[in-house]
Amino acid sequence: MGVALSEEIVQALGDPQAVKVIGTVDESGAPRLAVKDSLRLNAEGLLEYDEIIETSETNKGLIRALWFGGSVTALILAANKRSYSINCRPLRTLIAGESYRARYRALRSSGLDTDLGAVWILEPLGFQETSLEKRRVEEEAKHPLLRHLDRLAVPPSRK
Numbered sequence: 001m002g003v004a005l006s007e008e009i010v011q012a013l014g015d016p017q018a019v020k021v022i023g024t025v026d027e028s029g030a031p032r033l034a035v036k037d038s039l040r041l042n043a044e045g046l047l048e049y050d051e052i053i054e055t056s057e058t059n060k061g062l063i064r065a066l067w068f069g070g071s072v073t074a075l076i077l078a079a080n081k082r083s084y085s086i087n088c089r090p091l092r093t094l095i096a097g098e099s100y101r102a103r104y105r106a107l108r109s110s111g112l113d114t115d116l117g118a119v120w121i122l123e124p125l126g127f128q129e130t131s132l133e134k135r136r137v138e139e140e141a142k143h144p145l146l147r148h149l150d151r152l153a154v155p156p157s158r159k
Helices: 007-013 057-068 098-109 132-142 149-153
Strands: 019-025 031-035 047-051 072-077 083-094 118-129
Touching: 007 072, 007 083, 019 057, 031 057, 047 057, 047 083, 057 072, 057 083, 072 118, 083 098, 098 118
Parallel strands: none
Antiparallel strands: 019 031, 019 072, 047 118, 072 083, 083 118
């Protein structure tokens, strides 16, 4: 069972200005990242996106994760520069049916002269905000002595 995404992530997913990326791995374990502007939240709280190129490395990585029980990552950089990482499990890929046809019609009506390879459905398993300031504060709280010596010796007010 997946997790419900935070309101900040839901808003970022709905923002056309946000940058949305899917991360998979290839057959040798090398990471593959691709911007996927169509990444969105569906009515069931699952992520979905339109894969345009059926033979893309992302599509291959998602198929591999689906078949072999792997996971993928969705990264979102919101317009306010806050970033989020979502660990996902591919649930299914749509290549026919009413949902697929609706997405295909929407794609064609947008003016793009392209095919629709698949519609991927991804289940969010966990997420975290990955913005620098948020992560820095969290890591410094966990590891207060893991700093450069100049930061330990000189108080912030004297710099």
